[in-house]
Amino acid sequence: MSAVLKLTDLQVHHDTARGALRAVDGISLEIARGETLGLVGESGCGKSTLARCVTGIDKPNGGSVEIEGVTAGRGKAARLQRARNVQMIFQDPSGALNPRLQVERIITEPLSVAGEESRSAHRTRAIETARKVGLSDYHLERMPHELSGGQRQRVSIARALVLNPNLLVCDEAVSALDVSVQAQVLNLLLDIQKELGLSYLFISHDLAVVRYISHRIAVMYLGRIVEIGAAEDVWASRLHPYTQALIHSIPEEAAKTGRTVTLEGDVPSPVNPPSGCAFRTRCPFARAACAEARPELRAVGSHEVACHFAEEIAAGSGAEPERAHG
Amino acid sequence: MSLNTGSEPPILQIDKLRIGQGTKAPIVEQMSLEVRRGETVGLVGESGCGKSLTALSVMGLLAGNLKVVGGTIRLGGEEIQGLSQRKLRRLRGEKMGMIFQEPLTALNPVMTIGAQIAEMVRAHRDVSRKAAHERALELLRLVKIPDPEERLGEYPHQMSGGMRQRVVIAMAIACNPALLIADEPTTALDVTVQAQILELLASLQREENLGLLMITHDLDVVRLVADRIVVMYAGSVVEEGAVEAVLDNPRHPYTLGLISARPTGSFAAGAPRLADIRGSVPAPEDRPAGCVFRDRCPYAQEVCATTRPMLETGQGGHAVRCHFPVDRQTDAPKELAQ
Numbered sequence: 001m002s003a004v005l006k007l008t009d010l011q012v013h014h015d016t017a018r019g020a021l022r023a024v025d026g027i028s029l030e031i032a033r034g035e036t037l038g039l040v041g042e043s044g045c046g047k048s049t050l051a052r053c054v055t056g057i058d059k060p061n062g063g064s065v066e067i068e069g070v071t072a073g074r075g076k077a078a079r080l081q082r083a084r085n086v087q088m089i090f091q092d093p094s095g096a097l098n099p100r101l102q103v104e105r106i107i108t109e110p111l112s113v114a115g116e117e118s119r120s121a122h123r124t125r126a127i128e129t130a131r132k133v134g135l136s137d138y139h140l141e142r143m144p145h146e147l148s149g150g151q152r153q154r155v156s157i158a159r160a161l162v163l164n165p166n167l168l169v170c171d172e173a174v175s176a177l178d179v180s181v182q183a184q185v186l187n188l189l190l191d192i193q194k195e196l197g198l199s200y201l202f203i204s205h206d207l208a209v210v211r212y213i214s215h216r217i218a219v220m221y222l223g224r225i226v227e228i229g230a231a232e233d234v235w236a237s238r239l240h241p242y243t244q245a246l247i248h249s250i251p252e253e254a255a256k257t258g259r260t261v262t263l264e265g266d267v268p269s270p271v272n273p274p275s276g277c278a279f280r281t282r283c284p285f286a287r288a289a290c291a292e293a294r295p296e297l298r299a300v301g302s303h304e305v306a307c308h309f310a311e312e313i314a315a316g317s318g319a320e321p322e323r324a325h326g
Numbered sequence: 327m328s329l330n331t332g333s334e335p336p337i338l339q340i341d342k343l344r345i346g347q348g349t350k351a352p353i354v355e356q357m358s359l360e361v362r363r364g365e366t367v368g369l370v371g372e373s374g375c376g377k378s379l380t381a382l383s384v385m386g387l388l389a390g391n392l393k394v395v396g397g398t399i400r401l402g403g404e405e406i407q408g409l410s411q412r413k414l415r416r417l418r419g420e421k422m423g424m425i426f427q428e429p430l431t432a433l434n435p436v437m438t439i440g441a442q443i444a445e446m447v448r449a450h451r452d453v454s455r456k457a458a459h460e461r462a463l464e465l466l467r468l469v470k471i472p473d474p475e476e477r478l479g480e481y482p483h484q485m486s487g488g489m490r491q492r493v494v495i496a497m498a499i500a501c502n503p504a505l506l507i508a509d510e511p512t513t514a515l516d517v518t519v520q521a522q523i524l525e526l527l528a529s530l531q532r533e534e535n536l537g538l539l540m541i542t543h544d545l546d547v548v549r550l551v552a553d554r555i556v557v558m559y560a561g562s563v564v565e566e567g568a569v570e571a572v573l574d575n576p577r578h579p580y581t582l583g584l585i586s587a588r589p590t591g592s593f594a595a596g597a598p599r600l601a602d603i604r605g606s607v608p609a610p611e612d613r614p615a616g617c618v619f620r621d622r623c624p625y626a627q628e629v630c631a632t633t634r635p636m637l638e639t640g641q642g643g644h645a646v647r648c649h650f651p652v653d654r655q656t657d658a659p660k661e662l663a664q
Contacts, residue, residue, distance in 0.1 A: 036594075042516040043487075148606040149373075178372035179543065183587035183602035190593060205516060212589030212597060232595045249521040251546035263518040266486040 002069050003030040004166050004199040005054060005086075011062035012049050021271045023049040025223035026063070031167065034193065036200040038214030038231065040207055040246065044267050046223040047203050051171045054201060055088045068166065080114055087160035091172035093152035097144040103130075104140040107158045114163060129158045132192060134184075150181035157188065161196075169201045174209060186213060207250055211235050219243045222270055222278040229303020239305040239314055241283045277308070285309055335403035336360040337505045337537040338384065338422075344396030345379050345388065351610040352395065354379055356562040358637075361537040363504060366528075368548030368569065369541045370584070371558035374607045377541050380558075381507045384539075385424050386414040402504065419450050423498030427510040429490035433482040439466075439493050440478030443500060450501045465496040469526060488519035492526065499530060506531070509541045524551055545584060549573055557581050560607060560618040563637055567644030577644065577651035579623045617649065625650050 012024040023046045031037045039047045052058035053065060056072060056079060065072040067085045072078065087110075090096040097106055107129055108122040117125070130140055133154040144152055153173065160168055170189070174182045190213065192198060204210050210217060211231055218228040219242065227240040238244050245263040247253055263282055268274060277295050280286040289308055300310040307313065338361040345354040354376035361367045371377050382388050384399055386406065399406050401421055406414065418424075426432045434442055443462035447453065453461070459478070466474035469492040482490055491511060498506060508527060512520035528551050531538045540552060548555050549569055556566040557578065565578040576582040583603040591597030605622045608614070617635055620626040629649055639645040 042518065150606055178607070179584055179587045180372065180603035181606055183589070183600035184604075186589065187600055187602060190599070207517065208589050211592050212600075213593060215594045231592045235592070245518055249517045251520075251524070251544065251550045254521060255546060255549045262521065264522075266488060266519065267516075 003066075004033050004035075004068060005029075005031040005201065006066040006069075007050075007054070007063065008066070009063035010050070010053060010060050010065065012046070012053060012058060013061045016271055018271045022223050022273070023270060024053065024060070027220075027223075027225055028063075029218060029225065029228065031199045031201060033166070033199055034197045035216065036193070036202050036214045038210035038217045039201065039203045039220060040205065040210050040217065041220035042205070042246075042267050044222075044270065045220040046270070047220050048171055050220075051088070051169045051201060051203055054167075055086050055169055056082050057088075083110065083114065083165075084163050085165055086167045086169060087163065087165040088169040088171065089153070089156050089160050089173040092176050093149060093156045094144065096156050097152060099144050101143075102140070103135075103142050103144070103147070103155050106144070106155055107140070107162055110159060110163050116163075125162060126158075129162045132161060132195070133158045133188060148181075149177055150184055153177060153181075153185055154188070157185075157192075161192065164196075165198070167199045167201065169203070171203045172205070173202070175204060175206060182209070189213065207247060208252065219246065222267065222273050224278065224306065225297060226279065226307070227303070227305045228297070233302045237301060237303075237314070239300055239303075239310045240279075240307050241285050241313065242279050244313075245282075277306075285313060334363070335400070336362045337402055338539065339400040339403075340380065340384065340397070341400075342397035343380065343383065343394065343399065345376065345383055346393055346395040347610075348391045351613070352561065353392070353610045354383075354561045355396075356637075357397070357558070358563060359539075359556055359566075361505060361539050363537050364531075364535045365554065366531055366538040366540055366552045368552030368555045369539060369558065370543060370545060370548055370555060372543060372584075372607050374560075374609070375558040376561045377558050378509055381424070381509050381539065381541055384507065385418055385422065387424075416450070419446065419503065420501045421503050422505040422507060423500075423503040425491070425494050425498050425506070425508040425511045427513050429487065429494045429514070430482060432494050433490060435482055438479050438481055439485070443478075443493070443497055446497045446500045461500065462496075465500055466493075468499070468530070469493070469496045471496075486519075487515050488522060491515065491519075491523050495523075495526065495530070499534065499536075502534065503536070505537045505539070507539045507541070510543070511540070512547065513542070513544075520547075527551065545573060545588065557584070560613050561610065562618070562647070563645075564619065564647045565645065566637075568642060571642055571644045575653075577640075577646040577653075578619075578648050579625050579652055580619050582652050583622075617647075625652070 008028050010024050010027045014021045014023060041047050049058060053060050067082060072082055104126045107126045111122050126140055127137060135154050174185050177185060202213055214231045217231045217234045218225050221242050227234060227243045238247055248262040265282055268281055274281050276292050277290040280290040295306045295308045297304045297306045301314060340357060340359040343354055343357040344352050346352045357380055369377050383394050394407060440462050443465055444458035447458040447461045462478060463474055466477055471477050471489060471492050512523050552569050555569045555572045557564050559580045565572060565581045576585055586601035589600055603622050614621050616632050617630040620630040635647045635649045637645050637647040
């Protein structure tokens with residue numbers, strides 16, 4: 001079956017006073033029907049910019065976005081077509097909902113924008129969609145401030161579902177929620193995926209959440225994918241030193257190994273990224289070769305990784321060199 | 327664990343604290359907590375449970391019409407309520423320091439890092455500008471900021487989130503407090519930076535023999551850094567004890583729920599559905615009578631609706647506020663999902 005989403009060499013550059021900032025620097029990926037692709041990386045790695053390109057909020061400078069086999073174009077008709085196929089859920093449900101509108105209006109607004117059906121049909125669609133996300137008629141008559149955080153996120157999800165899209169972009173969709181409510185929303189996302197055959201582009205800084213919900217995981221660093229593959233493959237046989245560091249930094253993993261700090265320093269500025277491999281300035285394995293040539297994504301073992309020395313790192317059974325730190 | 331306690335009173339001792347808001351229902355009640363020198367206590371709970379308010383009341387920083395309306399707060403044995411603003415200001419900084427979640431809002435955007443730290447030092451110590459500046463430099467070294475001399479002249483916006491949080495930590499420990507309160511200090515940070523800050527806090531706590539009260543919603547952070555854990559729900563403590571005892575064998579259904587709700591493994595590769603806790607945390611005025619957790623609890627029985635359970639201390643100081651404490655050996659955590 002064809003991919004719901006196909007990105008080819010996507011580029012997003014912003015002009016800044018200090019030069020061009022390559023927020024997304026040549027990303028190609030596909031998401032199949034019914035599949036969840038998890039996208040992880042630290043703040044500033046470009047994952048939200050990527051999401052905004054997929055939904056059409058940001059315009060790429062190069063490369064293409066194909067949705068359901070059709071290259072996303074400009075103009076009103078193309079925008080509406082994209083909106084029918086792709087919808088987005090944001091991190092903060094309070095900020096994403098109009099505080100002056102009743103929940104029913106919030107959920108049905110996409111129908112009005114898309115010029116669909118009559119007012120009376122909207123009510124039926126609202127009730128139908130609200131049920132899918134575990135809200136009742138009672139909630140439809142409420143204002144956003146009368147709802148809890150979890151209920152508000154359900155409203156965001158209902159609004160995203162009302163046009164029957166094929167792809168939901170979830171940008172930190174559960175990050176602002178308390179753990180008990182987060183579990184409710186994750187279960188809901190799994191349920192509606194099964195029921196409706198939806199695909200998700202699921203972005204989060206929380207690796208445990210991404211591992212749980214994703215079929216495949218892509219790890220981003222400074223605008224590029226450094227590792228991509230089946231979720232359990234990437235998790236269990238992580239090859240890129242950045243992926244290894246990310247996973248080892250999770251408190252749960254650190255509690256197991258007894259080592260916390262795995263990576264010194266911060267993500268370098270994307271305006272002036274290091275030459276060659278962008279990760280080399282923080283990489284415990286970096287050598288002279290890393291400064292010269294940029295590693296491209298290539299198949300190593302069961303998945304793809306962008307590292308010159310992935311085989312060596314794999315042969316070292318994933319063991320990292322001991323790093324001295326104070 | 328705290329071995330050096332002897333007869334010394336806990337550095338922080340909160341007893342039956344009650345925080346009210348005007349005439350409304352109290353937000354925090356029956357809240358008791360102790361932190362000893364050289365000990366890290368993890369205070370966990372979901373938003374709205376009162377953990378941050380508890381910390382703010384210790385600092386004397388409750389805002390608006392929030393007020394301590396009952397109970398005691400002792401710092402090194404001394405009751406701090408009723409102290410004049412002046413005395414309280416001396417205590418803040420000298421005996422206790424606080425680190426907030428968002429370092430950017432905790433720093434003054436128009437002052438250099440050096441000036442801010444020096445100001446803090448001079449507010450509490452009668453030292454020259456030069457000595458304060460030197461202390462600032464020493465503190466930046468202590469919190470492991472690279473190139474500290476240069477950094478002293480920088481403004482907060484020139485630093486990364488992790489570096490800013492290090493500056494906030496430097497200010498909090500500037501006057502060698504005995505107690506450090508950290509309110510979600512790593513929540514706004516990336517995971518690799520979070521690891522660095524947690525390690526820094528742990529090493530400072532050891533080296534300076536601090537009492538550290540770490541407020542967080544993340545149980546894994548608690549497991550990593552804390553000696554004891556205190557779990558709050560809807561304004562009071564529902565469970566507390568040694569970290570391993572509580573996290574490996576939770577007795578309160580809420581604690582068990584929090585642990586079970588965290589995703590582990592991959593759903594696509596066969597991990598089970600998450601055990602969520604039904605409903606959400608009630609607002610203070612909507613808290614049910616009897617046990618405040620009962621309408622979300624899978625084990626609730628009649629008595630839970632009528633009688634509020636007491637916090638009962640069992641083996642090894644493991645305390646739980648529940649009429650029917652869970653025993654993980656016999657109850658399957660799955661039941662919570664139903």
